[in-house]
Amino acid sequence: MTKVLLIDDDKKHSELLQAFFKRHGINLSCAGDANEGFRKLRREDPDLLLLDVMLPGRDGFEICREVRKTSNIPIIMLTARGDVIDRVSGLELGADDYVGKPFEPRELVARVQATLRRVEQSGSEVGLLNFRGLQIDTDARAVRVDGEPVDLTSMEYELLLILARRPGKKLSRDDILSELRGIDAAILTRSVDIMVSRLRQKIGDSAKPARFIQTIWGRGYSFIGQPVDA
Numbered sequence: 001m002t003k004v005l006l007i008d009d010d011k012k013h014s015e016l017l018q019a020f021f022k023r024h025g026i027n028l029s030c031a032g033d034a035n036e037g038f039r040k041l042r043r044e045d046p047d048l049l050l051l052d053v054m055l056p057g058r059d060g061f062e063i064c065r066e067v068r069k070t071s072n073i074p075i076i077m078l079t080a081r082g083d084v085i086d087r088v089s090g091l092e093l094g095a096d097d098y099v100g101k102p103f104e105p106r107e108l109v110a111r112v113q114a115t116l117r118r119v120e121q122s123g124s125e126v127g128l129l130n131f132r133g134l135q136i137d138t139d140a141r142a143v144r145v146d147g148e149p150v151d152l153t154s155m156e157y158e159l160l161l162i163l164a165r166r167p168g169k170k171l172s173r174d175d176i177l178s179e180l181r182g183i184d185a186a187i188l189t190r191s192v193d194i195m196v197s198r199l200r201q202k203i204g205d206s207a208k209p210a211r212f213i214q215t216i217w218g219r220g221y222s223f224i225g226q227p228v229d230a
Contacts, residue, residue: 001025003044004029005046006052007052009052034062041071046073048076048112051077053077060090061089064077072154074097075094075095076097077095077097088194091191092195131167131225133146136160143157146204156202163222164212167223167224171221173192173193210224211224212225
């Protein structure tokens with residue numbers, strides 16, 4: 001059974017979600033604060049993390065930042081805040097999606113299922129994308145730059161695949177959005193640039209001229225890595 005961990009201090013709401021998720025074949029474990037959440041994260045090894053932004057003590061952004069230091073588990077942020085900057089902040093820290101409160105439980109289940117399905121599908125595609133200085137093993141979901149492993153979040157990995165599978169093609173932000181996930185396009189249009197920047201830093205592509213990802217000013221991005229035989 002799929003295992004999901006929810007960190008949210010609203011105990012009553014968490015219990016309602018727990019019952020609803022169970023009807024959809026998902027085991028939802030709940031924690032009321034950061035300390036309990038980290039204990040359950042280590043002990044239970046969930047498939048996905050649901051993370052409320054407004055928490056006592058360490059908030060959701062701080063927890064997301066801490067989790068991303070050691071784990072690439074898919075993260076969906078839950079936020080009652082309507083500001084674009086708050087939602088972008090979660091994505092910038094490495095979250096995979098967000099759901100605004102209040103939400104329908106069925107919507108949250110659908111987001112969880114969609115996120116896990118994308119992770120499973122991208123991990124099940126057997127093959128090797130081999131470029132000069134960059135190797136993407138789609139079977140193992142592993143990325144190496146100059147022979148060294150690179151840890152990417154699931155969204156960063158998917159973004160890299162979208163670009164690397166179309167070498168030389170100019171992809172607009174809308175093209176990238178259409179293949180990523182069902183987040184509010186108005187939010188993600190801005191965050192595409194943030195995600196590309198984070199990806200570039202991790203794969204050592206921040207210097208100029210670029211090795212792998214070229215910015216097409218006013219249009220989007222193009223993957224310029226040089227293919228080599230595997």
